[in-house]
Amino acid sequence: MTTTATLEGRDVAARGDGLGGDHHGDRARRRARAREKAAQWLFLAPAIVYVLVFFGYPVVKNLTMGFQEYTTRTFYTGEAPWVGFANYAEVFRSSIFGTTVVNTVLFTVGSIVGQFVLGLLLALYFRRRFPLSNVMRSLLLLPWLLPVIAGTSVWKWMLDQDSGVLNQVLRGLHLVSDPVPWLTSPDVALLGVVIVNVWLGIPFNSALLYSGLQDIPDELYEAGALDGATGWKAFWHITWPNLRGVVNVVLVLGVIYTLKVLDIILGLTGGGPANATQTLATDSYRRSFTEFSFGTGAAVSNVLIVVSLVFAVVYLRVNRRAVDE
Amino acid sequence: MRRITTGIIGASAAVAAVAALAGCGGADSAAGGGDITLKLTDTMSETSAPIYDKIYDACASEQGITVESNHVAGSGLIKTVLQQASSRTLPDVLMLDNPDVQQIAASGALSPLSDYGITGEGFPQGVVDAGTYDGELYGIAPIVNSIGLFYDADKLQAAGIQPPTTWDELADAAARLTTDDTYGIAFSATNSFEGTWQFLPFLWSNGASEDDLTSPEAVEALEFVNRLVQDGSASASVVNWSQNDVNDQFIAGKAAMMINGPWNMPSLEAAEGLNFASVPLPVPSAGDELVAPLGGETFTVPQTGDAERMAAAGEFVTCVTQGENQLTMATGRGAVPSDSEVAQQAAEENPLVASFVETVQSARARTALLGESWPEAATQIYTAEQLALTGSASPADALAQATAD
Numbered sequence: 001m002t003t004t005a006t007l008e009g010r011d012v013a014a015r016g017d018g019l020g021g022d023h024h025g026d027r028a029r030r031r032a033r034a035r036e037k038a039a040q041w042l043f044l045a046p047a048i049v050y051v052l053v054f055f056g057y058p059v060v061k062n063l064t065m066g067f068q069e070y071t072t073r074t075f076y077t078g079e080a081p082w083v084g085f086a087n088y089a090e091v092f093r094s095s096i097f098g099t100t101v102v103n104t105v106l107f108t109v110g111s112i113v114g115q116f117v118l119g120l121l122l123a124l125y126f127r128r129r130f131p132l133s134n135v136m137r138s139l140l141l142l143p144w145l146l147p148v149i150a151g152t153s154v155w156k157w158m159l160d161q162d163s164g165v166l167n168q169v170l171r172g173l174h175l176v177s178d179p180v181p182w183l184t185s186p187d188v189a190l191l192g193v194v195i196v197n198v199w200l201g202i203p204f205n206s207a208l209l210y211s212g213l214q215d216i217p218d219e220l221y222e223a224g225a226l227d228g229a230t231g232w233k234a235f236w237h238i239t240w241p242n243l244r245g246v247v248n249v250v251l252v253l254g255v256i257y258t259l260k261v262l263d264i265i266l267g268l269t270g271g272g273p274a275n276a277t278q279t280l281a282t283d284s285y286r287r288s289f290t291e292f293s294f295g296t297g298a299a300v301s302n303v304l305i306v307v308s309l310v311f312a313v314v315y316l317r318v319n320r321r322a323v324d325e
Numbered sequence: 326m327r328r329i330t331t332g333i334i335g336a337s338a339a340v341a342a343v344a345a346l347a348g349c350g351g352a353d354s355a356a357g358g359g360d361i362t363l364k365l366t367d368t369m370s371e372t373s374a375p376i377y378d379k380i381y382d383a384c385a386s387e388q389g390i391t392v393e394s395n396h397v398a399g400s401g402l403i404k405t406v407l408q409q410a411s412s413r414t415l416p417d418v419l420m421l422d423n424p425d426v427q428q429i430a431a432s433g434a435l436s437p438l439s440d441y442g443i444t445g446e447g448f449p450q451g452v453v454d455a456g457t458y459d460g461e462l463y464g465i466a467p468i469v470n471s472i473g474l475f476y477d478a479d480k481l482q483a484a485g486i487q488p489p490t491t492w493d494e495l496a497d498a499a500a501r502l503t504t505d506d507t508y509g510i511a512f513s514a515t516n517s518f519e520g521t522w523q524f525l526p527f528l529w530s531n532g533a534s535e536d537d538l539t540s541p542e543a544v545e546a547l548e549f550v551n552r553l554v555q556d557g558s559a560s561a562s563v564v565n566w567s568q569n570d571v572n573d574q575f576i577a578g579k580a581a582m583m584i585n586g587p588w589n590m591p592s593l594e595a596a597e598g599l600n601f602a603s604v605p606l607p608v609p610s611a612g613d614e615l616v617a618p619l620g621g622e623t624f625t626v627p628q629t630g631d632a633e634r635m636a637a638a639g640e641f642v643t644c645v646t647q648g649e650n651q652l653t654m655a656t657g658r659g660a661v662p663s664d665s666e667v668a669q670q671a672a673e674e675n676p677l678v679a680s681f682v683e684t685v686q687s688a689r690a691r692t693a694l695l696g697e698s699w700p701e702a703a704t705q706i707y708t709a710e711q712l713a714l715t716g717s718a719s720p721a722d723a724l725a726q727a728t729a730d
Contacts, residue, residue, distance in 0.1 A: 071432075072428045072429060072431070072432050073431055073432040073433070074432075075407040075408075075410045075411040075432060075434075076410040076411065076432035076434040077433060093730075094730045095729060095730055096730070156565075160562060161562050162562060162579070181561055181562075183562075183565050184561050184562045184564050184715070185561070185715060186715045186717055269516065270515060270516040270517050270565075271516050272515065272516025272711050273516065273564040273565060273711050273714075273715045274564075274708070274711040274712045274715045274717045275516075275708065275711070276715075286704075289403070289404070290517070290518065290700065290704070291700040291701060292403075292428055292700060
């Protein structure tokens with residue numbers, strides 16, 4: 001796009017210096033160029049319309065909603081008075097905002113670290129071929145195939161303080177003396193939710209990292225082995241540098257997916273106990289759909305959109321560098 | 326350019342013609358009568374839907390109309406209603422949970438039921454309040470519910486304990502019924518309006534109200550519930566139990582008593598070897614009046630702009646909510662008929678619902694005091710309860726913190 005634009009600009013400039021010339025040929029050339037340009041726009045149109053309708057409109061709507069008093073009334077009357085930054089002021093001043101920001105950061109960092117490390121270990125493990133390795137690798141995708149709500153209900157039972165299987169196992173092995181209040185203590189609940197999200201995120205991480213590992217040619221390892229690079233050294237000097245591109249993509253996408261996680265938290269704790277697992281996403285949902293305060297709900301989700309956008313830009317840059325390499 | 330304009334004019338003329346035809350058709354059939362088809366949306370589950378559909382059909386054929394019912398999940402209803410309100414595609418008859426009536430009525434999407442001669446006469450004040458916004462009745466609930474105290478009769482008998490009627494008796498019974506693998510009592514104190522709903526009887530019966538949550542009466546109520554958890558008579562997990570979870574705990578024998586609603590009756594009766602009964606929730610001291618929250622879904626008539634259909638919808642709602650149908654719905658779903666007289670009849674027929682019939686007569690609607698601002702107060706209430714029960718703050722501090730924003 002940019003190159004055609006500058007070329008045309010130069011053309012126009014060249015014509016503009018009053019040298020005149022063949023008028024008929026000029027017109028024909030101009031018409032041909034206009035037709036070509038129209039064709040270009042026609043090809044672009046579907047993509048532009050799609051992005052505007054399905055991404056542009058909702059985002060703009062959400063942005064404007066953050067500046068409006070948008071309530072249940074609005075849906076029927078269509079009236080949503082402008083309130084300037086009042087919604088943002090209310091959100092930032094509320095005592096829950098600080099809690100949700102800290103929780104969002106802890107939840108995201110905890111989940112990403114857990115998912116990535118375990119996902120990478122599993123991917124490395126399954127690179128070796130052994131009996132049933134393919135079957136087991138596909139079983140690993142199971143959390144991905146289960147409906148999230150079904151998965152979280154089962155986890156809620158497993159993490160139950162009094163009769164949950166996890167506490168029974170831990171106590172049976174004498175690892176803990178008192179049952180761990182996984183989802184019922186404000187000090188532990190966030191960890192409980194992170195554990196479930198890690199379980200859910202492992203398939204994504206290990207599947208992508210596994211395919212990244214497949215792309216590393218065996219010859220590199222053979223050559224490395226001759227030079228004495230085996231085991232840990234082989235990982236550090238051969239695997240890791242070659243996997244960097246995939247790692248970047250996995251991490252950045254993982255952050256964006258984790259920031260907006262809603263269903264897992266709603267299913268496990270509903271943001272409780274005492275807001276210990278309330279994140280920006282669940283708080284936005286709560287404001288909009290249980291308190292019907294759509295204006296402040298939109299304000300919170302706009303904050304979330306900005307944060308995600310930052311990571312999206314990082315993703316695009318990382319991706320471009322990967323392509324350039 | 327000109328060609329395009331004519332094209333547009335031609336198209337709009339065609340649309341107008343089609344619209345005119347459609348309009349004529351509608352008028353014709355309406356004039357002929359008997360061709361009205363009402364759309365109805367309710368939140369009945371798979372098990373309850375057949376009971377309601379039978380009543381709908383009977384009322385429709387009596388009126389000489391057709392009714393198409395659409396059953397949706399209760400949790401998704403409000404989102405659907407808001408979408409339909411903005412696109413002006415609301416059904417002719419809409420079921421709304423009573424605390425949502427004011428929100429929707431305030432938007433102007435509902436029509437006053439007095440237009441159709443529905444006044445709520447013979448219904449307890451709580452039921453009328455629950456469907457009223459700004460002095461006008463917008464929703465009428467044929468059946469209502471509340472919460473009470475269920476107990477395992479065998480366990481109480483073995484311990485020689487009478488069903489408690491006051492807070493002291495409740496705390497004492499709960500402590501004595503607690504064993505190694507059974508808690509004395511289970512209730513829901515979850516991070517949602519369910520938690521609020523279960524705390525309200527304690528708050529209201531102690532004379533506190535939702536517009537003054539830091540009053541000594543409110544603190545006292547929270548201190549009482551908090552003590553049940555702190556002394557181990559109730560599990561610390563109550564902060565994460567929905568009412569369904571509470572019912573599961575009770576059926577599994579992990580709690581000797583539970584606070585819950587009559588809608589659990591079918592599953593409790595199906596539980597093998599469980600000998601249960603229920604009493605109204607205990608009050609602070611003997612002689613105090615129990616004030617429990619009123620639950621139940623109301624029928625409303627949305628503003629669809631078609632006077633004839635709205636009138637038919639009003640007549641239909643009158644039929645659906647009459648005494649005989651109340652009794653059928655109440656029996657089928659484990660609830661209390663709204664009409665006080667019919668409720669007495671139900672209590673005589675089924676002693677298991679008797680305690681709830683009593684509770685409902687003095688039950689209060691959640692939106693009666695604060696109207697549209699109820700959700701805000703409801704959030705403060707469950708937040709305070711969670712802060713206290715998890716030991717994050719003392720009951721007094723918890724209420725102060727939750728109401729600070």
